[in-house]
Amino acid sequence: MRTAKRTAAREPAAQLPVARIAVDVPLAHLDRPFDYLLAEEQAAVAVPGCRVRVRFAGRLVSGYLLDRAQASEHGGRLAYVERIVSPEPVLAPEIATLARAAADRWAGTFADVVRLAVPPRHAAAEAVATPQARPTPAPPDLTSLDDYDGGAQFIRALVNGESPRAALTALPGDWPGTVAAAATTTLASGRGVVVVVPDHRDVARVASKLGENAIALTADLGPAERYRRFLAVRRGAARCVVGTRAAVWAPVADLGLIVVWDDGDDLHAEPRAPYCHARDVAVLRAHHARAGLLLAGFARSVEGESLVQRGWLRSLEPATAARARALPAVRASGDDEDLARDPVARAARLPSLAWQAARDALAAGAPVLVQVPRRGYVVSLACAGCRAPARCNRCAGPLTRANAGATPACRWCGHNAADWACPYCAATATRAAVVGAARTAEELGRAFPGVTVRTSGGDTVLPDVPAKPALVVATPGAEPSVPGGYGAALLLDGWVLLARADLRAAEEALRRWLGAAALVRPGPEGGRVVVVAPGELRAVQALVRWRPEWLAARELDERSALRLPPAVRMAALTGTPGAIADLLATAQLPEVTETLGPVPSGGEQERMLVRVPRRDGNALAAALKAALAVRSARKADEAVKVELDPVVVI
């Protein structure tokens, strides 16, 4: 009775009374717009993109108004929009279209994607007026892309208002300046820019180059500040956004360029459903918006190389002269024969090449970067001869030493392994399999008496260090910058990175090495890099020759041969065996679909991989989405996690 009376009291708006609403419900089978009526008094504020509350299946839910129409296709009665939460059109039409495309591409729901794209509302921030947009900046007074073959053309295209697309492998030096040059050029052409970088330190670096022109969007801002800056962008007051992965959705109008720095970094992969990757969203958005795209980094991801080989991106590589000017001298030092004769350097696991490079750099008054694979102290032991993990011969648990000099013992069963011998090479000596930054710092301190040793990694990341003699021990990604560059970099225990049982091990190892090596001063100024890993390995060769494109191309060839992504489109299905079987039985997968697995995935869970040729990728996503919808309508109790193009495949 009451509802009937209330409904009767409302009058539909005279103009465009039908509102198409995307409701925020998590169910795959409800992932489509629903029509509602707008009351006359709501008509003025009900703008496309605004937040609403509607009654849906009896309860109040949030939603976004997508657009308005004069009439509805829906046969039944329409309910009224309960409330216009705010007239702020937070969901820009362009972003709504992009979110729909992304949801389809990753077999997810519109609601899930929009949750990534639009930050939660903060009413107080909304109430504050946004300052007016700044005038278009003067053309850039920054380093340009002249050091790269085709770089000048790329910049010229941006100046001319065109939308060039490229993958750039950056030289050591001022990468934030390079990114800022492309951004400022685009701004000067009267268009907007989005720059996406892995973490907030990188945001600060790029933002400082862009100064007043840019607005920084990171997840670590509080809700109020985050929403305030988002609104500044949406209201058109900021035309250039620099941020972490969610910034790829920033509603910059009239987008001219998207830059993604270091797209191989895992931080670009969204951990929330539907697990989209900022690089791939950038590709999608550049396509939709007809914007330019720059994938730049010291490394080249296999995905970036794939886009190059498909002709979608142009490859921008350093010109020969610029290489000679900017690259440090890189050498590999593979085996223990090469270990320094000095007993203290030996104890610190330093090959003579590395020791020499460090001594020379320190003598020249420069700091030395020492990259170690992982944080932590001694973890477990490996065979000193062949480096196979040392395992207990009773229970196969990992061997460890309680303290330096103690005999090895099993960490699982406690068995004393003093008589251990390697089952592969019969060696009886063990060595630390992974030596963390702290232990390395200790050992280096002894090898270089009187030299300051600093560590950066884990909880204590040093942003920068002074240009004075010091040993700077850092884990990958936590390398401090230094004015003028390091005199040398030692990349220790390279084999640990390469030994990861992961499809991306080689690519990832090179990416991390390049990240450290790029902080070293140029070869002509004495800059040297020594990587402690077997010189015959592809990733090591790619580093020594500084040819990341070459490794990416080789890795891509291999993935094509093995039919692995990005040569094919793949989905990982994780859940109980029954749930996965049900999903696969329900899904009308393309004829060509291959299934791999299952493999155990912890607990009761299994993981199954399905793959199709690239051209069938959309059909695969659509089929999986449809099957998820059927299962969600059926109230299937056990969920299956569906990830398209998972970052970690094996």
Add this chain to the structure above:
DNA sequence: TCAATCCGTATC
């Protein structure tokens, strides 16, 4: 014959 409960279906 009626109520309590179950199952399936739609959600505007």
Add this chain to the structure above:
DNA sequence: ATACGGATTGAC
């Protein structure tokens, strides 16, 4: 999810 309708069951 949640709400609703129709079928189904069980006790009088």
